[in-house]
Amino acid sequence: MAVASGPVSTPTAAGGAVAAIRPRHVVPVGLADLATVAHAHSPAGPSGPAVPSGSPVTVTGVSLDSRSVLPGDLYAALPGAVTHGAEFVAKAQQAGAVAVLTDPTGAERAAASGLPVLVVDKPRDVLGAVASRIYGEPTSELRLIGITGTNGKTTTSFLLDSVLRQLGPTALIGTIQTRIGDEVVPSVRTTPEATDLQALFAVMRERAVPWCSMEVSSHALALGRVDGARFAVAGFLNLSQDHLDFHKTFEDYFQAKASLFTPERCDVAVVTIDDAYGRRLAEQTVVPLVTVSTTGDADWTVANKHRSEHGTTVVDIEGPGETLTVEIGLPGDFNVANALLATAMLRQLDVPAEAIAAGLRTATVPGRMEPFTRDDGLTVIVDYAHTPDAVALALTAARTATKGRLFAVVGCGGDRDPWKRPAMGAEAARAADVVIVTDDNPRSEDPAAIRAAALAGAREAVPGADLQEIGDRRQAIAAAIRLAGPGDTVVVLGKGHETGQDVGGVIHPFDDRETVRELLEANR
Numbered sequence: 001m002a003v004a005s006g007p008v009s010t011p012t013a014a015g016g017a018v019a020a021i022r023p024r025h026v027v028p029v030g031l032a033d034l035a036t037v038a039h040a041h042s043p044a045g046p047s048g049p050a051v052p053s054g055s056p057v058t059v060t061g062v063s064l065d066s067r068s069v070l071p072g073d074l075y076a077a078l079p080g081a082v083t084h085g086a087e088f089v090a091k092a093q094q095a096g097a098v099a100v101l102t103d104p105t106g107a108e109r110a111a112a113s114g115l116p117v118l119v120v121d122k123p124r125d126v127l128g129a130v131a132s133r134i135y136g137e138p139t140s141e142l143r144l145i146g147i148t149g150t151n152g153k154t155t156t157s158f159l160l161d162s163v164l165r166q167l168g169p170t171a172l173i174g175t176i177q178t179r180i181g182d183e184v185v186p187s188v189r190t191t192p193e194a195t196d197l198q199a200l201f202a203v204m205r206e207r208a209v210p211w212c213s214m215e216v217s218s219h220a221l222a223l224g225r226v227d228g229a230r231f232a233v234a235g236f237l238n239l240s241q242d243h244l245d246f247h248k249t250f251e252d253y254f255q256a257k258a259s260l261f262t263p264e265r266c267d268v269a270v271v272t273i274d275d276a277y278g279r280r281l282a283e284q285t286v287v288p289l290v291t292v293s294t295t296g297d298a299d300w301t302v303a304n305k306h307r308s309e310h311g312t313t314v315v316d317i318e319g320p321g322e323t324l325t326v327e328i329g330l331p332g333d334f335n336v337a338n339a340l341l342a343t344a345m346l347r348q349l350d351v352p353a354e355a356i357a358a359g360l361r362t363a364t365v366p367g368r369m370e371p372f373t374r375d376d377g378l379t380v381i382v383d384y385a386h387t388p389d390a391v392a393l394a395l396t397a398a399r400t401a402t403k404g405r406l407f408a409v410v411g412c413g414g415d416r417d418p419w420k421r422p423a424m425g426a427e428a429a430r431a432a433d434v435v436i437v438t439d440d441n442p443r444s445e446d447p448a449a450i451r452a453a454a455l456a457g458a459r460e461a462v463p464g465a466d467l468q469e470i471g472d473r474r475q476a477i478a479a480a481i482r483l484a485g486p487g488d489t490v491v492v493l494g495k496g497h498e499t500g501q502d503v504g505g506v507i508h509p510f511d512d513r514e515t516v517r518e519l520l521e522a523n524r
Ligand SMILES: CC(=O)N[C@H]1[C@@H](OP(=O)(O)OP(=O)(O)OC[C@H]2O[C@@H](n3ccc(=O)[nH]c3=O)[C@H](O)[C@@H]2O)O[C@H](CO)[C@@H](O)[C@@H]1O[C@H](C)C(=O)N[C@@H](C)C(=O)N[C@H](CCC(=O)O)C(=O)O
Pocket: 015, 064, 065, 066, 067, 077, 078, 079, 080, 081, 082, 083, 084, 085, 086, 088, 175, 188, 189, 190, 191, 192, 193, 217, 218, 219, 220, 223, 246
């Protein structure tokens, strides 16, 4: 059987292309076969000339970005919000692309290259199936676990992974990192494009990694990034305000999340029914269903919650016919919800209770409620809350462990849901004694206007609130640390593990955790 060998990894190309990781060995797939797969997944059928069934062209990989094309690839030239991939066909060809998949508007430009062109109405809709075919349906042998929800995906995926690591090699895909066994690939997005995702799964198969926990963002579901992936179990956490720039309505946002819980995508749905959207999802899904709740009746619930002497949460997790007493190292009630969902999902896969207890006790997540303390009793917490609900919950969790005053340093991202900004400011003002509004990735927007929106929300919610505006994030954190004293807590929200501040498309190195360490050291 013919086999193509390629490099295992390609570096991140200049210009922000995707960091690709590819399987070493791929059995070449005929372009005519891929045309059949593409047309089968395209309701409108072929939109251009069919690839002749005797076509000699074979494909060993696929990319939707010309900057990460490797020799032997099918280049998917997609229409985008900014440009059309057809503009980059020549670049893809130079990099070794052997064929192009595109839509009718890109067909002519693609054909000008002389490469064979496969045309369908909506190439994004067929890409998952095509990529899965190229890499030999790699999720068929993988125990793939998917998590969705507005807040807590990264945390829950780390909890799952902390448990599964005890059973053997694991993979993790999400916001902070993508890891296969011990190899870490930087995450460009929370959920990779289908082309990269299927390649990752193929590498997992090649390296005999049986478990993969991954975050499934709503963007991913709406953009077909997990098409062609089969989840052994999928979990739903919660739904609250975010991403209304992309989804336009809350209903669209919900339906995008709900589309993970269909028979085509997953075998079992584990749904948190603490909020109305979880309850609605549980009612509408036709997939075998398991419910979990921290507040009411469900298949899996919690009881006897208390804090241990070293600050962890101890709780009984009660499922059908079994109770697991677990200690959760991560602070905050919301982490009980994350741990509950993780436990119920893992039990669907017969993961032993002892492994679950050990994994939940020891899990850590960079930049999620991560504490830094000074000898005099000042605590600074770095957290990734960047939605109104998360800001409220993170500050409430910090308040329960604070004897003195609570300071919040908070900003809102540019080029992201602008409607969440006043609500984030309002939640910060309600929960903290002092709020310092600062910058968090203004991207292409005017940072002062973003701050003004958060401040307006804070003022409206809590007239007379103690508010300060300090755009420079380091100065803002420094001011909070200067103002706070023993027994107080400063919570720095929104950037968590991030290592850069995006201002006008330029990423300036900035790390909340490093900054906090330095400032605490300097202000001893
Ligand atoms: C809204 C969104 O998700 N857009 C994605 C979409 O962009 P687009 O359709 O506008 O693409 P475009 O820039 O017009 O380019 C058109 C095509 O030309 C290609 N191209 C472009 C330039 C080039 O030199 N060569 C080339 O081939 C591009 O790869 C693209 O396929 O397709 C691009 C190619 O894959 C993605 O990079 C881009 O993600 C952008 C960067 C993004 O920021 N997405 C974020 C919002 C996102 O996906 N976030 C979610 C949720 C996070 C969470 O809450 O957890 C995530 O999963 O990360």
